[in-house]
Amino acid sequence: MHTRRIPIDPANIDRAVIKEAAALIRAGELVAFPTETVYGLGADALNASAASKIYAAKGRPSDNPLIVHISRFEDLCAVASGEAARAGRLAEVFWPGPLTVIVPGSDKVPRETTGGLKTVAVRMPGHPVALALIEESGCLIAAPSANTSGRPSPTEAAHVAADMDGRIPLILDGGAVGIGIESTILDLTEEIPLILRPGYITKEMLEEALREEVRMDPGLCAAGDKKTTYSECCGGSLHVSAAPGAGTGLRPKAPGMRYRHYAPRAELIVLEGEPGRVAEEINRLVRSRQAEGKRVGVIAADETRSCYRADVVAGAGARAQEEVIARRLYGILREFDDLNVDVIYSESFDTPRMGLAIMNRLLKAAGHRVVHV
Ligand code: TXA
Numbered sequence: 001m002h003t004r005r006i007p008i009d010p011a012n013i014d015r016a017v018i019k020e021a022a023a024l025i026r027a028g029e030l031v032a033f034p035t036e037t038v039y040g041l042g043a044d045a046l047n048a049s050a051a052s053k054i055y056a057a058k059g060r061p062s063d064n065p066l067i068v069h070i071s072r073f074e075d076l077c078a079v080a081s082g083e084a085a086r087a088g089r090l091a092e093v094f095w096p097g098p099l100t101v102i103v104p105g106s107d108k109v110p111r112e113t114t115g116g117l118k119t120v121a122v123r124m125p126g127h128p129v130a131l132a133l134i135e136e137s138g139c140l141i142a143a144p145s146a147n148t149s150g151r152p153s154p155t156e157a158a159h160v161a162a163d164m165d166g167r168i169p170l171i172l173d174g175g176a177v178g179i180g181i182e183s184t185i186l187d188l189t190e191e192i193p194l195i196l197r198p199g200y201i202t203k204e205m206l207e208e209a210l211r212e213e214v215r216m217d218p219g220l221c222a223a224g225d226k227k228t229t230y231s232e233c234c235g236g237s238l239h240v241s242a243a244p245g246a247g248t249g250l251r252p253k254a255p256g257m258r259y260r261h262y263a264p265r266a267e268l269i270v271l272e273g274e275p276g277r278v279a280e281e282i283n284r285l286v287r288s289r290q291a292e293g294k295r296v297g298v299i300a301a302d303e304t305r306s307c308y309r310a311d312v313v314a315g316a317g318a319r320a321q322e323e324v325i326a327r328r329l330y331g332i333l334r335e336f337d338d339l340n341v342d343v344i345y346s347e348s349f350d351t352p353r354m355g356l357a358i359m360n361r362l363l364k365a366a367g368h369r370v371v372h373v
């Protein structure tokens with residue numbers, strides 16, 4: 001299949017392009033489009049055969065459900081069943097925007113979209129191209145991130161093309177996205193609303209809007225409670241965390257958060273600790289891996305970037321500008337792949353607001369290999 005990539009200016013949307021893309025969605029085809037978080041791979045959410053094409057194009061496990069994207073709040077009722085008071089309060093504050101809610105699903109949503117769950121994930125994206133496409137198609141659009149399953153999510157159209165060329169008919173190229181990591185997912189089917197995936201919208205923001213307690217999925221936070229020695233990279237002297245929930249029986253509630261994900265092809269290891277010691281240890285590790293003939297990359301904050309000697313050193317942004325770090329992260333991981341890097345050592349980015357979301361993605365990309373120095 002030939003994949004066309006059509007530029008579209010979010011500030012001055014070409015209606016003819018949107019009409020063409022919308023016709024493809026109505027015909028049960030796939031269209032990749034920009035959202036404010038990452039690029040999505042869209043299909044008619046209520047058309048089972050269209051939704052199943054998403055799994056084929058991404059190589060995605062069929063039990064991993066999709067997010068239904070809507071352009072009007074009323075459309076929540078088309079896919080949800082039961083009371084939507086809490087969703088309504090959140091929608092007023094955060095939609096259109098980077099928040100996905102999980103609500104009880106209606107029978108109209110095919111299992112190809114819900115992954116066979118009784119609940120459904122819904123979000124109204126805060127991007128003019130995404131909203132125009134949903135509206136013009138007259139459909140609700142199921143859209144996961146437009147990457148091959150297991151690779152970093154695409155934050156620009158070139159990333160989508162790298163993964164989807166030949167697999168889908170159309171990519172709408174609206175330029176680089178604004179946020180760069182996927183939406184916050186909040187499960188409203190729990191008595192106490194539960195964050196299944198941290199994102200730009202934080203627990204504190206949700207609590208303020210709902211005026212009630214919000215919890216973090218303990219399956220996400222369980223990483224690091226069991227330490228195992230990671231002798232391959234550290235000569236047996238340092239410790240690395242095991243996979244999330246190891247030893248606790250806990251696992252993330254969102255099916256997609258259970259897989260190793262967002263991952264570059266290179267081996268990625270995150271180092272935590274006092275910045276001077278982290279730099280010293282990373283430089284030591286780089287030298288020892290280079291001595292084995294490996295190409296080694298480092299991800300560092302702008303402030304400490306010049307401390308490193310490696311084959312490639314990527315500046316993730318200043319620690320004070322966590323939005324920049326979030327926006328750059330996936331692109332950096334893809335760049336390392338393009339540069340054929342074998343091993344990546346990364347500083348950790350526990351920034352005040354988005355640190356949880358940034359570290360969640362970075363640790364998943366690393367398969368939760370963390371060295372504490
Ligand atoms: O920012 C985003 O949310 C992007 C853009 C394209 O909108 N989309 C996105 O979709 O990240 P995806 O498919 O890559 O991630 C959706 C996540 C998966 O982890 C999936 O398991 C979870 O949402 N999910 C979907 N429906 C669910 C449900 N009913 N219950 C629990 N988790 C669900």
Ligand code: MG
Pocket residue numbers: 144145153
């Ligand atoms: Mg994804």
